Amino acid sequence: MNKFAAVILAAGKGTRMKSDLHKVLHPIGGKPMLFHLLDSFEELSPEHTVVVAGDRHEQLRDAVTDRNVTVALQEPQLGTAHAALMAKDALSGFEGLVMVCFGDCPMVKAETVRKLCDAVDDATKVAVLGFRPADTLAYGRIIASDDGIVSKMVEHKDANEDERACDLCNSGVIIAHSKDIWRLLDGVGNDNAQGEYYLPDVATKAIAEGSKVVAVETSPDEVAGINSRAELAQAEAQWQQFRREEAMAAGVSMKAPDTVFFSWDTELGRDVTIEPHVVFGPGVKVADHALIRSFSHLEGATLGEHTSVGPYARLRPGAVLEEGAFIGNFVEMKKATLGKGAKASHLTYLGDATVGAGANIGAGTITCNYDGYFKHQTTIGERAFIGSNSALIAPVNIGADAIVAAGSAVSRDVAAGELRMVRAEQMVKPGWADRFHDTMKKKKAAQKSAAKKDSQK
Structure with missing residues (x-):
């Protein structure tokens, strides 16, 4: 493919989003829609990428700081052709193909752009991307022959009845x-219903010069624009459906796919099983043969082979389950590692902790990792047994094969093989409960009798 540069138009105000966040920074699959485009185009190794910004341009500059992207400013906004011209200085000296697209159409694929690039040659000066939606709504039209040769492009507002058909x-x-493109853009006028400089007039101008313009067709889903929260939700649903199908094709089992939600960077191994109502946030990696049970939420977590999570589990960033580790219902992990074959079956919080292989964490156990100012580490050795309803007050180390008795609050290190029991001595008073019940019953009966007499007066 010839040298390639991308110009992404993102100067609109996005008023229908009703948001303080720039429209193209709203996420799909946890990633800003602009970044979906940038990552897609990166497959083509563009020599330059220019984002044309207007309203809230500072947000866009901050967002692409770590990327090889130039932000050009369009002020005032006089239409899409005018916006594209704002990239001219940034591409000064570049010789090759220039693609212009919209930042609110994040699903455009690299292979589609490649087809467009391949369509431009010595005979064809301009290639445009068309689609055939179920409802043409207010889209601009491409008037073309059956072999894709374009004779006219017209905005919906300016189209006649035949053209709208x-x-x-x-x-x-x-x-x-x-x-060609800068010369054609310079020649675009604004004699139209909106008084704006329209990008499609680049093709119209080329046709008027006698040049060949072709249309390449693609799926409506790929070029759907996002201008409102409802359209954002539709795009999210479309992306999730594609990602579910991709996962299942790669060997992942899902009992109710429509209830599972992925992040853009979710990594899943083969023979992974995902039960209904599971949500993946960013940064999750799941190895082969893992089981993720219903109503679990995972973010920034790494699951080894043959691990099991949930139901109703929450894995926060830094959670690691090594091979064969198991966490059950209502277990939360954060910056914690559960060693090979270790278990935390229910009602447990493990934060800033390292749990050795084969250890067992009883129900109701918490690592008390925060003192109001700093986080502290808990280390639990291999094969250690932590009894139910224990509080491990960090920093603290529990040795290998140690046992912490149920109901203990441990604030000092426990040696390997040691039993640690931290409980108040039990007090026994024979007959006390019987006497208490008798006294309270008599008192309650006296209250009822007094109330009855008061009501009869």
């Missing part, structure tokens, strides 16, 4: 060689 719609993605 055409179902080939304009996605807004356009490609031309750098030696």
Whole structure:
């Protein structure tokens, strides 16, 4: 493929989103929609990427600080062709293909862009991306022959009845060689219903010069624009459905796929089983043969082979389950490692902790890791047994094969093989409960009798 540069238009105000966040920074699968585009185009190794910003341009500059992206400013906003021209200085000296697209269409795939690039040659000056939606709504139209040769492009507001009857719609993605696109953009006028400089007029201008313009078609789902919260939700649903299908094709079992939600970077091994109502936040890696049971939430966690999680478990960033480790219902982990074959079956919090292989953590155990100012570490040795309802007050070390008796509050290290029991001595008073019940029953009966007499007066 020829040298390639991408220009992403993101200067609109996004008023329908009703948000303080720039429209193209709203996430899909936990990743800003702009980054979906950037990552897709990265597969084509662009020499330059320019994002044209207007409203809230500071947010975009901050968002792409760590990326090889130039932000150009469009002020004032005079239309999409005018916006594309704002990238000219940033691409000064570049010779190759220039693609212009919209930042609120995050599903455009690299292979589609490659097809557009391949369509531009010595005979074809411009290639545009079209689609055929079920409802053409207010999309601009591409008037083209059966072999894709474009004779006219027209905005919906400016189209006549015959042109609106055409179902080939304009996605807004356009490609031309750098030696042509700036000249064509400079020649675009604003004699239209909106008084704006329209990007599709680049193709119209090329046609008027006698140049060949072609349309490449793609799926409507790939070029769906996002302008509102409802459309964002639709895009999220579309992305999740694709990701579920991809996971199942790779060997993941899901009993109710529509109830499972992935992050953009979720990594799943083969023969992983995911039960209904599981949510993956960013940064989760799951090895082969793991089981994730219903109503569990995972973020920033790493699961080894043959591990089991949930139901109703929460794994926060830094949670690691080594091979064969098990956590059950209502267990929460944060910056904690559960060693090979270790168990925390229910009602447990493990924070800033390392649990050795084969250890057993009883129900109701918590690692008290925070003193109000600093976090502290708890280390539990191999094969240690922590009894139910124990509080391990960090920093503290529990040795290998040690036993902490149920109900203990441990604030000092426990040696290997030691039993630690931290309880108050039990007090026994024979007959006390019987006497208490007799006294209280008599008192209650006296109250009822007095109340009855008062009501009869």
